[in-house]
Structure formats: C-alpha cells, structure tokens
Amino acid sequence: MYFSVNTSYKKLMSYYSAEEMKKTLKDYPKFQKRLYCRGFLITNEKQNVNLEYPFYANWKEETIGYSFYMYTHKETYAYTYERNQVIYFIIGHAYDPYNMLVDENEILKKLASAREKSEADYWDAESNLTGVFCVGYVTENQIVYTTDCAGMQLVYHGLISDKLYITSHAKLVADLKGLKQPEYIKRLTTNKYWHYWGTWLPGDLSPFDELKRMVPNHFGSYEKKQNGIEVVRFYPTEKIVETKTQQEYENTIHELGRIMSNTMECIAKKWPEKKVSISVTGGRDSMTALSCANKVYDKLHYFSYISNVDESVDAYAAKEILVHLGLEHELYEIPEKWDGYKDLPVFKKVMECNNGCIGANNTNDLKKRLYFTENPPCDMEIKSWVNEMGRGWYYNKYNKKKFPQYPYASYWRAMHKVYVGKYLIKETDNVFAEYLRKYYDKKTFDNLSWLELYFWEFAWSGGEGIFLTTEHRVSYDITIPFNNRKYVELMLTVPLEKRKVDDIPIDLITYMEPRIAETGITVHDISHTNFRAFVVRNYLEIFSKIRFGRKREKF
Numbered sequence: 001m002y003f004s005v006n007t008s009y010k011k012l013m014s015y016y017s018a019e020e021m022k023k024t025l026k027d028y029p030k031f032q033k034r035l036y037c038r039g040f041l042i043t044n045e046k047q048n049v050n051l052e053y054p055f056y057a058n059w060k061e062e063t064i065g066y067s068f069y070m071y072t073h074k075e076t077y078a079y080t081y082e083r084n085q086v087i088y089f090i091i092g093h094a095y096d097p098y099n100m101l102v103d104e105n106e107i108l109k110k111l112a113s114a115r116e117k118s119e120a121d122y123w124d125a126e127s128n129l130t131g132v133f134c135v136g137y138v139t140e141n142q143i144v145y146t147t148d149c150a151g152m153q154l155v156y157h158g159l160i161s162d163k164l165y166i167t168s169h170a171k172l173v174a175d176l177k178g179l180k181q182p183e184y185i186k187r188l189t190t191n192k193y194w195h196y197w198g199t200w201l202p203g204d205l206s207p208f209d210e211l212k213r214m215v216p217n218h219f220g221s222y223e224k225k226q227n228g229i230e231v232v233r234f235y236p237t238e239k240i241v242e243t244k245t246q247q248e249y250e251n252t253i254h255e256l257g258r259i260m261s262n263t264m265e266c267i268a269k270k271w272p273e274k275k276v277s278i279s280v281t282g283g284r285d286s287m288t289a290l291s292c293a294n295k296v297y298d299k300l301h302y303f304s305y306i307s308n309v310d311e312s313v314d315a316y317a318a319k320e321i322l323v324h325l326g327l328e329h330e331l332y333e334i335p336e337k338w339d340g341y342k343d344l345p346v347f348k349k350v351m352e353c354n355n356g357c358i359g360a361n362n363t364n365d366l367k368k369r370l371y372f373t374e375n376p377p378c379d380m381e382i383k384s385w386v387n388e389m390g391r392g393w394y395y396n397k398y399n400k401k402k403f404p405q406y407p408y409a410s411y412w413r414a415m416h417k418v419y420v421g422k423y424l425i426k427e428t429d430n431v432f433a434e435y436l437r438k439y440y441d442k443k444t445f446d447n448l449s450w451l452e453l454y455f456w457e458f459a460w461s462g463g464e465g466i467f468l469t470t471e472h473r474v475s476y477d478i479t480i481p482f483n484n485r486k487y488v489e490l491m492l493t494v495p496l497e498k499r500k501v502d503d504i505p506i507d508l509i510t511y512m513e514p515r516i517a518e519t520g521i522t523v524h525d526i527s528h529t530n531f532r533a534f535v536v537r538n539y540l541e542i543f544s545k546i547r548f549g550r551k552r553e554k555f
Contacts, residue, residue, distance in 0.1 A: 014349075014352070014357070014360075015181060015186075015357045016349050016352065016353055016357060018053060018054070018175040018178075021035070021053060021054070021175075021349065021350075021353060022052075022053040024346060024349055025053060025056070025350075028343065028346045031343070031346055031347060031350050032056040032058065033056070033058045033073075033074070033075075034347070034350050034354075034373065034474055035054055035056070035350050035353060035354070036054060036073060036168070036169045036171075036172045036353075036354060037073060037075060037354070037473065037474045038073050038075050038076045038168075038469075038473050038474075038477065039072075039073045039076065039167070039168040039169045039172060039469075040070065040071065040072045040073065040076055040078070040091045040134065040167065040168050041070075041071040041072075041165065041166070041167045041168075041172060041173070042064070042068060042069070042070050042071075042143070042145070042164075042165075042166040042167070043068070043069055043071075043163060043164055043165050043166070044067045044068050044069070044163055044164050045069075045163040045165075046069055047061070047069065047071060047176065049061050049071060053175070054172055054175045054176070055071075058073060058074050059071050059072060059073055059074065060072055060074065062078065062080070064080060064087050064089060064138050065087050065138035065139070065140070065143070066140055067224070068138055068143060068164075070089065070091070072091065075477070076091065076092070077090075077091070077092055077093050077104070078090070078091045079091075079104040079105060079108060080108070081105055081108035081109060081112065083109075083112045084112075084116070085139070085140065086112065086115075086137055086138065086139050087137060087138045088108045088111055088112050088115075088136075088137045089108070089135070089136055089137065089138070090104045090107065090108060090133050090134075090135050091133060091134045091135075091153075092131060092132045092133030092134060092148070092153050093131045093132060093133060093270075093477075093479065094107055094129045094130065094131035094133045094135070094148075095107075095129070095130055095131055095263070095266040095267065095270055096110070096128045096129055096130070096266070097128075097130060097259055097260075097262035097263040097265075097266050097484070098128045098259070098262070098486070099128065100262060100265070100266060101266075102266050102269050102270040107129065110125055111125050111126060111135075111137075112137075115137065123219075123234045123235065126146070127149075127235065127484075127485040127486050128484075128486065129148070129149075129484065130149075130263055130266070130479075130480070130481060130482075130483055130484040130487075131148060131479055131480070131483065132148055132152045132153045132468070132473075132478065132479060132480060132483065133147075133148050133153050134146070134147055134148075134153050134155050134166070134168075135148075136219070141223055141224050141225060142221060142222065142223045142224075143164070143166075143221070143222050144219055144220070144221050145157070145166055145214075145219060145220050146214065146216075146218065146219040146220065146234075147214045147216055147461070147465075148216070148483055149216060149386070149483045149484055149485040149488060150216055150385075150386045150389070150456060150460045150461060150464075150465070150480075150483050150488070151213075151214065151215070151216040151457070151460065151461025151462075151465040152385070152386070152460075152461075152464065152465055152468050152469075152480055152483050153168065153465070153469060154168055154169075154213070154461075154465045154466050154468070154469035154470070155167070155168065155213070155214035156168075156169075156170045156173070156206045156211040156212065156213055156214065157211065157212060157214055157220050157229060158206075158210045158211040158212055158229070159210070159227075159228070159229060160173070160177050160179075160210050161177075162227055164222050164229070165177075165210075165211065166220070167211075168469055169354060169356070169469075169470065170206040170207050170208055170211050170356045171207065171208075171353050171354070171356045171357060173208070173210075173211060174207070174208050174356075177210075179208040179209075179210055180208070181207055181208060181357070182208070182209050184427055185201070185205070185207055185208075185358065187423075187424060188201070188202075188424065188428070189357075189358045189359060191420075191421070191424065193417070193418040193419070193420060194359070194417070195359070196417060196418045197416070197417050197418070198417075198463050198467075199355070199358055199359025199360075199466075200459075200462045200463040200466055201213075201358060201462060202412075202413065202416055202417075202428050202431045202432055202435070203431040203432055203434065203435035203458075204435055204438070204439070204462075205431060206356065207356035207357060207358050208356075213461065213462060214461075215231070215439055215457050215458075215461065216456065216457050216460075216461050217233060217234065217235040217236070217456075217457060217485075218231050218232060218233050218234065218439065219231070219232055219234055231438070231439075233439065233444065235485060236444070236447045236448050236489070237447070238447060239446065239447045239448075240447060240448050240489060240492050240493060241493065242493055242494065242495045242496070243493050243494060243495065249494060249495075249498065252490060252493060252494060253504070253507050253508055253511055254511065255490060256487065256490055256491065256504070256508055257292060257508055257511050257512045259484070259486075259487055259490070260288070260289075260292035260481060260482075260487070260508075260512075261292050261293075261294070261295060261512070263292070263481045263484070263487075264289070264292050264293040264295070264296055264300075264382075264481060265295060265296055267296075267300075267380075267382060267479060267481060268293075268296040268299040268300060271379070271380055272299075274378075274379035274380055275301055275378045275379045275380070276299075276300055276301065276378065276379065276380045276382065277300065277301035277302060277303045277330075277377060277378035277380070277381055277382065278290055278293065278300055278301070278302050278303075278381075278382040278384075279303060279304070279381050279382065279383055279384070280302050280303070280304055280318040280321075280322065280329070281304060281314035281315070281317065281318050281523055282313070282314055282317025282318055282320075282321065282521050282522060282523035283314065283384075283522075283523045284502055284505035284506065284509070284522065285384035285385075285387040285388065285482075285505065286318070286384040287321065287505070287509050287516055288384065288387055288505045288508055288509055288512075289382060289384045289387075289481055289482075290302070290321075290322075290325075290513070290516065291508065291509045291512040291513035291516050292481075292508070292512050292513075294512060294513050297325070297327060300382070301328075301330065301378060302318075302322055302327055302328065302329050302330065303329070303330040303331070303332060303377045303378065304318045304319065304329065304330075304331055304332070305331070305332040305333070305334060305368070305372075305377065306331070306332070306333045306334065307333075307334040307364055307365075307367065307368045308364055313523060314523050315331055317521050317523050319331060320519065320521060321516055321519050321521055324515060324516075324518070324519050325513075325515055325516070330377065332375075332377050334367060334368050334371050335371070338367075338371060340370055340371065340374055341367060341370065343370070344363075344366055344367065344370060347366060347369075347370045347373075348360070348361065348366055351366065351369065351470070351471060351474065354470035354471065354474065355466055355467075355470040355471065356470075361471065365471070369471060369472075369474055369475050372475035372476065373474060373475045376475055376476040377476070378476060379476060379477065380476070380477050380478070380479055381476060381477070381478045381479070382478075382479055382480075382481060383468075383472075383478050383479070383480050384480075384481075384482065385460075385464055385468070385480050385482065385483070386460065386480050386482040386483045386488070387482040387505065388455075388460075389452070389455060389456055389460070389482075389488050389491060389492070390488070390491030390492070390494065390499055390504045390505070391499050391500065391502065391504075392451075392496050392499050392500035393451075393455050394415070394451050394454070394455065395451075395496070395500050396500060396533075397533065397536065398533055398536055398537040398540060399530060399533035399534070399537060400533075400537055403451055406442070406445055406450060406554075406555040407436065407445075407450045407454070407553075408436075408552045408553045409429045409430075409431075409432035409433040409436060409547075409550065409553060410425075410429050410432075410543075410544050410545070410546060410547045410550070410552075411540075411544040412432045412435075412436070412454065412458075413425065413428045413429055413432050413543075413544075414539065414540045414543040414544035415454065415540060415544075416428075416432075416458075418539070419543070422548055425543075425546060425548060426548045426550070429547060429548070429550055430550075433550070433553060435458075436553060437553075439457070440453070440555070441555065442555040445555060448492065452492060456488070491504055
C-alpha cells in the first residue's frame with residue numbers, strides 16, 4: 001500500500017476550525033473549490049448552498065425522494081433515476097463490464113429492474129459495477145446506500161440531532177454542525193508514532209464520534225419510523241472456494257483477462273472526449289492494467305511522474321515497456337522550484353481539512369498535488385489500485401506462514417499501527433473489539449479468511465479510500481478498473497500459494513500481452529525487505545499479546 005510517512009508529523013499536525021478556514025479562504029479564494037473537492041452530502045436537513053464557507057457556491061442541491069437532499073461539489077458526477085416511486089442514485093462514476101454498460105442512467109435502470117425481482121438480485125447487479133461511487137435508493141420511508149467494492153469512494157454516515165448525514169468528507173459535516181474531535185482522536189493523531197504505516201483511523205471511526213466509516217460489503221439503511229441506522233452485510237454470503245486443478249486456474253486467468261479487457265473497453269468508451277490516461281510504472285499492477293487495454297491502446301494515453309529520486313526507477317521502466325509496445329509515453333517531472341509553491345501552506349490547510357485533520361501530508365506529496373492541480377496530466381487517471389487484493393499481502397509483509405484462525409482486537413491493533421502506552425493500547429483495543437463485534441461473525445470468516453477481509457474492508461477502505469477521496473482526486477479524477485467485487489472474488493479463488501508469489505499478474509500479463517513479458521522488466525518494492533519483515537513480525541508477535549486485562553474475543 002502507498003502510505004505516506006512524515007517524520008515531522010507532530011510539529012505539522014493541527015486542527016483547523018471553520019472560523020480559521022473562513023479567514024484563510026477569504027484571503028486565498030482560488031483554493032475554495034479545492035475544499036471538499038469532488039465531495040457529496042446526503043441529508044434530510046436542508047443546507048444553504050451559498051457563497052459562504054464551506055460551499056462557496058461550488059455545490060448544487062437536488063431533492064431526492066420525499067425528504068432527502070443531495071448536495072454535490074460541481075466536479076462531482078451525480079445521477080438519479082425514478083421508477084415506481086423509488087429513486088435510485090449513483091454519486092461518482094460507474095460502469096458494468098459484464099453487460100458493457102457505461103452510462104449511469106442505463107446502470108440505474110438495470111439496478112431498478114434487479115431490485116424489483118429481489119434484494120438479492122439488486123446486490124448481485126450492484127456487484128457487477130466498477131468505478132468510484134456511492135450507490136443506493138430512496139423509497140417513501142427509507143434510504144439504502146453503500147460504497148463501491150473496496151470503499152475507494154469514502155463514505156461516512158451518522159445521525160446528528162435526529163438528522164441523517166451521509167458524506168464523503170467528515171469535516172464538512174463537522175463544519176456545518178459544529179462537531180468537535182473527541183479526546184481519543186486527538187491523543188491518537190498527535191502521538192509520535194502516528195505517522196507510521198499511514199494516517200488512517202482504527203475500526204470504522206471517523207474523526208468525529210457522530211459519524212462512522214461505511215465498511216465495504218455492507219449497506220446502510222435509515223428509516224424515518226425507526227430513526228436509526230442499520231448496517232447490514234450483503235457479501236460474502238457463501239464460502240469462496242479455491243480452484244483445485246491447473247486447468248481451473250488457467251480458466252480463471254482467462255476469465256480475469258476477459259473481464260478486465262471489457263473493463264478497459266468500457267473506460268475508453270465512457271469518456272471519449274476526455275484525456276484518459278493509465279498511470280504506469282514497471283510494477284505488475286499497472287502492467288496488468290496496460291496488458292488488458294490491448295484492444296483500446298489507441299484510445300488511451302500513458303503517463304508516469306517523478307516527484308523524487310525513488311520514483312525515477314518506476315518511470316523509466318514504464319517508458320521502456322511502452323516504447324517496446326510502440327506507445328507514446330508522457331513523463332512528468334515535478335519541479336523542485338515553482339512559483340505556485342508559495343501558496344503551499346494554504347494548500348496544506350485545505351488538504352488536512354479534506355482528510356478530517358487526522359494527519360499531515362508530507363511536503364513532497366503536497367507539492368505533487370498542488371502542481372498537478374494547476375498542471376493536470378489528464379482528465380481521468382486509470383489507477384491500478386485494488387489489484388493488490390489478489391495477493392497474500394500480509395503473509396508477505398510479515399514473511400509469516402501462519403496466522404491465528406480467527407482474529408482478536410489486540411491482533412488487529414498490532415497489525416494496524418504502532419501503539420505504545422497502556423491507555424492508548426487499551427482504548428484502541430476497545431475500538432477494534434467493538435468493530436469486530438459489529439461487522440463480523442464466525443460464518444463470515446469461514447466464508448472468507450479474516451486476513452483477506454482485514455485488507456479488503458479495513459486497510460483499503462480506511463487507508464487508501466481516505467487518500468483517494470481527500471487527496472488524490474483533488475488534482476484530477478481517478479477511476480480504478482480492478483475495483484469490482486466479482487473480479488476481486490475471482491482472484492481470491494486462486495490458491496493462496498499462487499497468490500503469494502504473484503502468479504495472477506504474471507500469468508495474466510503473459511496471457512493478455514506477451515510483449516510486456518518479453519521485456520523482462522519488473523520493478524520490485526524495495527521497502528519489502530527481509531529485515532523489515534523481521535521487524536514488523538516481531539512487533540506483531542509481541543504487541544498483539546498485550547491486552548491489559550481484556551479477554552481474547554472468541555468466534
């Protein structure tokens with residue numbers, strides 16, 4: 001995963017109040033449209049989308065159903081479709097590589113037809129979708145909603161003074177309702193070890209007690225008569241069974257190739273008037289996306305960027321591969337000096353508000369985002385995230401062959417971040433214990449290994465989801481071709497031993513585009529060393545056993 005590290009984090013961390021941001025953005029109006037950029041808010045409490053903070057007339061209002069309002073940033077896609085007094089909606093973008101649908105209105109019609117058959121059919125149709133989105137429907141008395149496959153569209157939800165709030169940005173609601181960060185979040189995000197392994201909160205926490213993170217593979221349901229939110233798991237409902245023979249494995253690779261080829265065709269078809277570019281490195285994930293785009297090479301663009309010395313290896317490897325394929329490659333170097341950097345402190349404030357003031361971006365990332373905001377390399381980036389779910393990620397991270405059959409709170413805490421100090425450890429164990437109780441049971445872990453669910457529903461949604469929503473999409477929009485539930489499930493049917501050694505991307509690249517395999521170019525993650533695995537494994541083994549009197553949870 002691509003978590004940022006900032007060694008001077010504690011000095012840089014601040015909480016910016018609404019009043020402070022009002023003053024700042026009055027002096028620097030050009031950053032007003034970057035605040036909560038590409039965000040959304042659904043609520044049954046009408047808002048004033050005016051020239052003032054935090055909306056600045058950059059948002060629009062739409063009424064959905066009998067009592068809900070949908071507010072979207074002017075750079076946010078939003079679609080609604082009404083049938084039989086039910087309103088279906090998609091916020092963000094979606095496409096269906098199984099039925100080759102790229103228009104959200106057609107997708108909503110498909111979802112409506114499926115729901116009229118049964119709820120199970122609705123969720124099966126929803127699992128066909130790829131993209132970055134929040135999707136749901138509104139009836140006379142109910143709203144049902146969820147995030148995309150891996151939570152790449154960050155969604156927070158909660159009740160405040162008996163009013164429902166569903167949003168992409170927790171601090172947007174905090175600004176509107178005067179919410180305060182709880183003391184636990186303040187202690188957590190200002191401790192000196194917080195910056196290690198990324199700035200993402202434990203469990204389903206948001207920066208504010210009143211809101212929780214929407215966990216993938218669940219939907220939220222709010223009914224006026226109950227005046228509460230019910231969270232329900234809809235996937236997985238059956239055990240995911242691994243393939244047993246080599247022929248079954250080869251068939252799986254071929255099916256993965258077919259689906260991803262369809263996906264890349266959908267992307268090329270969906271935005272014909274925009275510059276849509278694959279972000280390429282020499283790594284296997286972006287090469288998988290590239291190999292599966294072989295039918296639409298002429299309709300896409302290809303770029304890499306260098307913002308520090310380490311990224312040059314990836315960029316030049318990508319260039320060499322693209323030259324071999326006869327494709328044009330654009331290389332962007334983020335300048336060390338640029339006039340726009342004079343406004344970096346203001347941009348930093350905006351970016352930290354976007355993520356809820358739970359972590360400071362490092363300076364290199366801030367420069368990159370600010371530069372690309374003014375000089376975007378494309379209209380839509382095709383990012384290869386989520387493909388990592390097809391690997392035995394934590395087996396490799398810890399260089400460990402065996403994990404507990406079922407998880408417990410202190411184990412998830414030790415896998416999450418570095419926690420030192422009795423009080424912080426005890427509080428965080430309580431958070432994870434409640435999270436496990438709320439979202440998991442033995443049957444769920446028997447259907448799919450808890451390690452896969454940890455990576456899928458917690459690490460990717462809570463970690464990469466917040467970075468994509470609040471940081472990466474500030475500069476330009478992003479789509480993720482691998483962000484599809486049925487595709488991820490198919491990868492997880494491949495035996496673990498094959499996934500741990502990257503057989504899926506290796507064999508898929510060879511099958512779809514042998515010319516990439518011919519180059520022999522592979523970029524390895526230099527951070528995944530045996531020594532690092534030794535250090536984190538020992539931390540896990542020691543600190544997971546520290547429970548300060550808490551009994552180990554049982555499934």
